[in-house]
Amino acid sequence: MTTKSKKVSSPPSPIFRGEKKKQYEMLVELRDQLVDQIRTISSHSLSSSKQAGEELADVGSDNFNREMELGLMTEETQRIKAIEDAIKRLHDGSYGVCEDCDNKINPARLEALPYAKLCINCKSLREKEQRDSRNAPARIMD
Numbered sequence: 001m002t003t004k005s006k007k008v009s010s011p012p013s014p015i016f017r018g019e020k021k022k023q024y025e026m027l028v029e030l031r032d033q034l035v036d037q038i039r040t041i042s043s044h045s046l047s048s049s050k051q052a053g054e055e056l057a058d059v060g061s062d063n064f065n066r067e068m069e070l071g072l073m074t075e076e077t078q079r080i081k082a083i084e085d086a087i088k089r090l091h092d093g094s095y096g097v098c099e100d101c102d103n104k105i106n107p108a109r110l111e112a113l114p115y116a117k118l119c120i121n122c123k124s125l126r127e128k129e130q131r132d133s134r135n136a137p138a139r140i141m142d
């Protein structure tokens with residue numbers, strides 16, 4: 001007796017259709033890539049700390065490398081969080097809408113940055129504000 005039941009293990013995702021499905025798959029893929037990267041980095045820093053035990057002279061530079069790797073990991077972790085936020089917005093229907101002005105984010109921008117929360121206008125406005133507040137003297141009492 002032959003059982004021809006091919007078990008295709010697909011993730012529980014086919015709730016989205018068309019454009020949304022594409023966006024969802026892109027976000028998931030991006031997240032998986034980042035998770036993989038972090039796994040590579042963390043396994044690398046584990047093995048390098050093992051070596052440091054044998055070569056005490058290199059401990060200093062090894063610490064430096066690990067700090068850099070940890071910094072990178074923090075950045076990647078934040079990006080993963082942003083992607084997961086975007087997936088949530090895809091679920092509740094607010095994906096692709098600017099957080100600040102409620103306008104639709106340009107599709108080309110979403111393609112370049114699938115987890116973008118702001119439209120290009122608000123993004124550059126915020127960056128300008130950040131630059132200004134960094135350059136300007138503190139005016140907390142105004």
Ligand SMILES: [Zn+2]
Pocket residue numbers: 098099100101102103118119120121122123
């Ligand atoms: Zn906006």
